[in-house]
Amino acid sequence: MDLAVDESAGTAPAVVCLPMFSTSRAATASAFSPALAGAGRREVYLDLPGHGDSPATCRPASQAVLETVCAWLDRHVDAPVLLAGASYGAYLAAGIARQRPDLVSGLLLVCPGVTIAPTSRTLPALDPPEAPAGWLDAAPAGLRSHLDVALGHRTPAVVATVLAALESGGPGDETFQNDLRASPEYALPDEDDDIVFDGPVSVITGRQDGVVGYADQFHAMRRYPRGTFTVIDAAGHYLPFEQPALLRSLTQDWLRRAVGAPSR
Template sequence: MVLAYETYGAGRPLVLLPWFGLDRSAMIAAFEPVFEPTLTRRAGWRRIYADLPGTGESPGGEPTSDAVCDAVLRLIASAEPGGAPVALAGCSYGGYIASGVARRAPDRVAGLLLVCSGVRIAPEDRTLPPSPPGPPPAGWLDGVRPDLADHLATALGHRTAAVAAQVDAVVAAALTGDDDFLDRLRPGGFRLSDEDSPTTYGGPMAFLCGRADLVAGYADQFAALERYPDGAYAVVPDAGHYLPFEQPSVFRDLVGHWLGRLARLA
């Protein structure tokens, strides 16, 4: 399968992979503020926002995460046909796939950024934090679509009406694709065959986690640092599974730090 993508900027390639079921517009909304023209130290990156199989303009295919991983590897090969490595970032499921790519083709990955990314894909295998302390503000979900309210009640750590409305708008705009494919992928082929591999990745890497992420958690990521000799780890208070939208200024700083580490190796 050939993945659809959209490119912003020029320079070194950075491939970005979105949350499960969302298309590239969600990643564009999350990451483009990191590259505002005023932030000159972050210039020189060609951002390649991909639609994973069955989302956006990318067709489905074999409903397994192994096949999704293979499709991303083909995208990397087409983005840099000379074989030069690319930086790779992913949110949630996109981060899970990105980590698989780094295990399978470490020479093609110049750096790895995993945002709210699970280490284990099966919900029953994840180490999750307790529910956020205290009740949320009254009516904070009144302005979101009813079919998304339960998800946001679990996924968001910064529980305000403004954050909920923003994430609702981002998700609504990004829910495009092949629902039948996604419905077959989740129960049948979600787990990468090498999920438990002890293989290490030695490039500049960072886990960015939300302290109140009840979807992916933050503890499994810290335990996985042993697989990343040059790995960094940050857990952000008052943030959940949509960290880039819940704490945008902190997110921009953390991504900027990772980009700086990559730039020093150029």
């Protein structure tokens, strides 16, 4: 299938960016485009099946989603590419590097999921950071508990930026997303495999990320012998919108390492 895509002109290798669960390529671009600015790379932003403007033409299973993305990459880009993702998009990016390393020359994993089941994650046992009174007032009631857990930089301005990103892009297929999240196949079958990926990797996590944490990601660094790991204070699961300047600095460092690396 053809996935909905936005892309910019630029040089190879392309940077292909995968979105957080239930978000669109527009949200992904708002997260990653400022961090990639000035690098001159071709930037590619995809809507996953059943997300944004991409139809749900595969079964609701993460392996099927991954294979759909790989099929798109096989048809539309010159491999290998630089693969970036946030949250579920980073989970898929790591899976692609395990299963199709021929497609990937480097990985940028921001707040990546390591295990898909929430009960299996190591989450920080911290008191929430201080926040001004009414910092969540602009958020819909149904999102407030999530943002309270997810955000480490807790200000009305950050909330407004996150909400704008979440509301951007196509509507997606809510039934497909719900079925995918509820499926026993939400986890990739090789989620626990310690397959080594030897390209340049940067793993960036938030110290106050109450959704996926940061400890599991550090333990997974054994899979990345050329990996850099960073945990950022005053950042949670929406790190690109909470600490954009730090994300840009770390992304530019990853690009220098990745573009200068030998082709895999």
